[in-house]
Amino acid sequence: MFSLAPWLAAFATGLSLTGCMTPTPFGSDVDQHELNTTASQRLKTPRSADSIRFVALGDSHDAYDELWEAVAVINRIADLDFVVHAGDISDYGLAQEYQWSARALSGLRVPAFVVIGNHDAISNGKAVYRDLYGPFDFSFRYGAYKFVCFNSNSLEFDGGAPDRAWLETQLADLQGAEWAVLVTHQNPEAPDELAGSEDSAFYERLLLTYPIALIVHGHLDDFELGEWHQVPNLQLGTFRKTHEFSIVSLSSGQVSEELCDANGCLSQSLERETSTDETPP
Amino acid sequence: MRRRLSLRILAALLAMTTAAGAERRTAPASPTDPLGPWVPDFAKLQSGGFSGTFTVGVGYAPLHDLLNVAVLYGYVPAALGGSVHSLHFTLQVRPLSFSSHGVRWLPAYAGLGALCTWGADYFLVPPDRYPDDYYPPNACHASAHVGVELQWLPRRGLARAHGLYAELTTIDTLIIDYFQNPRVTAPADVISSSIGYRLAL
Numbered sequence: 446m447f448s449l450a451p452w453l454a455a456f457a458t459g460l461s462l463t464g465c466m467t468p469t470p471f472g473s474d475v476d477q478h479e480l481n482t483t484a485s486q487r488l489k490t491p492r493s494a495d496s497i498r499f500v501a502l503g504d505s506h507d508a509y510d511e512l513w514e515a516v517a518v519i520n521r522i523a524d525l526d527f528v529v530h531a532g533d534i535s536d537y538g539l540a541q542e543y544q545w546s547a548r549a550l551s552g553l554r555v556p557a558f559v560v561i562g563n564h565d566a567i568s569n570g571k572a573v574y575r576d577l578y579g580p581f582d583f584s585f586r587y588g589a590y591k592f593v594c595f596n597s598n599s600l601e602f603d604g605g606a607p608d609r610a611w612l613e614t615q616l617a618d619l620q621g622a623e624w625a626v627l628v629t630h631q632n633p634e635a636p637d638e639l640a641g642s643e644d645s646a647f648y649e650r651l652l653l654t655y656p657i658a659l660i661v662h663g664h665l666d667d668f669e670l671g672e673w674h675q676v677p678n679l680q681l682g683t684f685r686k687t688h689e690f691s692i693v694s695l696s697s698g699q700v701s702e703e704l705c706d707a708n709g710c711l712s713q714s715l716e717r718e719t720s721t722d723e724t725p726p
Numbered sequence: 727m728r729r730r731l732s733l734r735i736l737a738a739l740l741a742m743t744t745a746a747g748a749e750r751r752t753a754p755a756s757p758t759d760p761l762g763p764w765v766p767d768f769a770k771l772q773s774g775g776f777s778g779t780f781t782v783g784v785g786y787a788p789l790h791d792l793l794n795v796a797v798l799y800g801y802v803p804a805a806l807g808g809s810v811h812s813l814h815f816t817l818q819v820r821p822l823s824f825s826s827h828g829v830r831w832l833p834a835y836a837g838l839g840a841l842c843t844w845g846a847d848y849f850l851v852p853p854d855r856y857p858d859d860y861y862p863p864n865a866c867h868a869s870a871h872v873g874v875e876l877q878w879l880p881r882r883g884l885a886r887a888h889g890l891y892a893e894l895t896t897i898d899t900l901i902i903d904y905f906q907n908p909r910v911t912a913p914a915d916v917i918s919s920s921i922g923y924r925l926a927l
Contacts, residue, residue: 466773466774466775466918466919466920466921467774467776467918468773468774468776468777468778468779468800468802468806468807468808468810468918469776469777469778469779469800469802469807469808469810469812469843470776470841470867470897470900470918471802471810471812471843471848472802472806472807472808472810473807473808474806474807507903507906507907508907509903509907509909509910509911510906510907510908510909510910512910513909513910514909536899537864537899538847538864539899539900540807541900541915541916542899542903544915545903545907545910545911545915548910549910564861566847567847567848567861567864568847568848568864569810569845569847570847571847600855600856601847637857639855
């Protein structure tokens with residue numbers, strides 16, 4: 446006689462383990478909301494109006510455990526003000542993927558801001574991002590810097606990104622800050638864009654018009670430290686592959702950067718003549 | 727020791743399969759397919775299991791219900807994280823069943839499927855505006871499920887069985903993420919339970 450009890454018990458255990466009947470993986474239901482707004486509310490008063498220090502990373506995709514491990518390393522960094530993630534915190538734009546990244550980042554002792562990446566905008570990802578993080582374009586002022594974080598995923602938004610009018614307005618009024626820092630997913634110098642949209646020419650005009658201290662972007666595989674019209678352009682590289690993140694220091698409009706992983710950091714100044722040396726995290 | 731245990735498990739499985747076959751052979755005689763080959767062999771109502779909050783489906787049960795092939799349409803209302811429409815194509819193997827006193831018990835079955843949805847940002851082949859290999863297909867995901875079912879077998883009428891079933895379902899990308907990220911993910915993140923009613927005709 447085949448006993449029913451073990452099967453029933455196993456199934457009941459399974460049901461209780463799942464704890465829910467998730468109706469669809471394609472939905473936008475998330476258990477946290479407006480995390481970028483929450484992050485801006487958590488910002489502390491800068492230690493110095495002129496000098497700030499933040500971590501930047503991007504393209505973590507499905508490396509949720511590695512992101513969680515990086516958070517532990519980031520939490521040991523002294524005098525850190527906040528973290529910015531330059532997008533692609535998911536692979537398929539699924540709500541569950543978003544929530545795993547949010548879960549990993551929730552361990553940070555400093556606020557974290559997340560920009561939307563192109564992978565975050567497929568499937569139902571746009572709705573998930575809006576619910577979980579808030580508007581696609583947002584800004585916050587910290588000390589002498591205004592961080593202008595914007596959606597640059599032209600292909601996924603059918604030319605609706607970047608919102609040029611919003612960007613111009615944000616940069617025209619720095620709200621008392623001296624410098625702007627652009628944080629976005631695509632490389633403004635060479636974005637993936639709809640034919641004829643000429644986003645790069647638009648960004649170029651912004652650089653030549655407004656006091657922009659730094660561009661931070663993701664999307665491309667390799668870490669790269671460059672300049673575009675004398676403005677430092679920090680390409681973060683794909684965290685999923687490298688497990689690396691950057692510590693960026695801004696002081697009087699000057700930029701220095703340390704490339705870090707779980708084992709330590711490699712200091713690289715954006716002033717080319719400065720030498721490179723090893724420092725502990 | 728391990729070999730002896732494996733042989734015992736194999737023997738038990740063979741015995742169960744044989745018993746299941748015997749159950750089928752001794753089931754009350756009825757026309758093989760009284761409604762004709764084009765009328766589905768069963769219809770389903772379901773909730774959960776990644777298929778939708780409200781799901782309806784139909785399917786065929788060839789080889790005396792050993793296999794079930796079904797398509798389910800599911801809907802998730804906007805208030806519950808939608809509005810999402812989906813189609814779930816499933817192939818189920820039901821090797822174990824035990825009947826007694828008008829009740830049939832399927833203690834375990836398993837299946838694979840394709841869970842598909844549609845919308846502006848879903849595609850099987852990325853639109854032309856994207857570079858080659860920019861994205862993998864995201865409109866369909868492979869799925870897998872296991873379940874149990876309890877059927878009541880009426881003596882007369884059109885219905886051959888009224889079944890209540892419960893299943894656990896997962897999809898490809900989530901279960902892969904689960905195994906690759908054991909620290910951040912949890913079983914409840916990647917498995918969705920469902921309950922349903924199955925009317926066999």
